[in-house]
Amino acid sequence: MLFKQTIVKKPGESYLNGLTTTNLGTPDYEKLLIQHEAYIEALKKSNVKVHELEASEEFPDSCFVEDTGVLVQEFAVITNPGADSRNREIVEMEEVLKKYYDEFRYIQAPGTLDGGDVMQIDKDFFIGISDRTNEEGAKQLKKILEEAGYTATILTLEEFFHLKTGITYLGDNSVVAAGEFIDHPAFTKYEKIIVPEEEEYTANTIRVNDYVIIPSGFPMTKQKIEEAGFKTITLEMSEFQKHDGGLSCLSLRF
Numbered sequence: 001m002l003f004k005q006t007i008v009k010k011p012g013e014s015y016l017n018g019l020t021t022t023n024l025g026t027p028d029y030e031k032l033l034i035q036h037e038a039y040i041e042a043l044k045k046s047n048v049k050v051h052e053l054e055a056s057e058e059f060p061d062s063c064f065v066e067d068t069g070v071l072v073q074e075f076a077v078i079t080n081p082g083a084d085s086r087n088r089e090i091v092e093m094e095e096v097l098k099k100y101y102d103e104f105r106y107i108q109a110p111g112t113l114d115g116g117d118v119m120q121i122d123k124d125f126f127i128g129i130s131d132r133t134n135e136e137g138a139k140q141l142k143k144i145l146e147e148a149g150y151t152a153t154i155l156t157l158e159e160f161f162h163l164k165t166g167i168t169y170l171g172d173n174s175v176v177a178a179g180e181f182i183d184h185p186a187f188t189k190y191e192k193i194i195v196p197e198e199e200e201y202t203a204n205t206i207r208v209n210d211y212v213i214i215p216s217g218f219p220m221t222k223q224k225i226e227e228a229g230f231k232t233i234t235l236e237m238s239e240f241q242k243h244d245g246g247l248s249c250l251s252l253r254f
């Protein structure tokens with residue numbers, strides 16, 4: 001997938017008090033910043049520009065910028081994030097996106113939607129209903145996308161936090177899939193790199209131009225991705241994993 005631009009946001013110290021469903025312990029702030037810097041370097045190596053936003057202490061989870069927007073060529077969709085403490089992260093992001101987009105669409109209450117629940121495969125979108133994205137939000141996005149000539153399939157998540165926690169599109173008709181998505185009817189037509197249960201965290205990877213960026217510590221999946229012909233960059237993600245964050249969550253890519 002050809003991307004030219006990305007937006008990322010530095011985590012603030014309040015990150016330590018952010019939302020999590022894991023029991024992996026409290027993140028180490030110094031390590032977190034080092035991991036975030038390495039993420040930015042990996043994006044630059046993948047030949048995209050990186051627009052870096054300053055940390056904001058009032059929004060502990062705001063480094064996970066992906067949840068605030070869904071970007072297509074024609075317009076930016078400003079989401080309505082499902083977690084109360086995160087909802088107003090969209091105010092800053094809309095301002096930032098005005099530098100790149102003239103046309104905007106909006107997910108509106110009672111609809112809620114997190115960008116992490118949206119995956120694009122060329123002209124086709126998949127939207128997950130999760131703890132964060134409700135049916136109304138998913139339907140609003142589907143309508144917005146279909147009006148612009150895309151297709152959109154809505155599916156209900158059983159297990160994963162966000163849709164893209166469990167599946168990534170790599171390009172060339174291939175997905176990396178874990179858990180409930182391995183045999184899911186919505187994805188039968190794609191070639192699948194199957195993630196074993198003990199490596200589930202690596203189902204959230206990102207393809208950025210010539211590279212697939214993957215988290216470190218998951219050798220079986222890394223090998224499968226490389227055997228399928230993709231070049232990889234491996235990043236330490238432990239401090240983001242502690243708060244349910246993965247590689248895709250940390251940037252908007254367009």
Ligand code: CIR
Pocket residue numbers: 018019020061064066067083086115116117162165243244245246248249
């Ligand atoms: C949250 O609970 O919202 C954050 N701690 C993690 C968000 C991860 N975002 C994503 O998967 N797109």
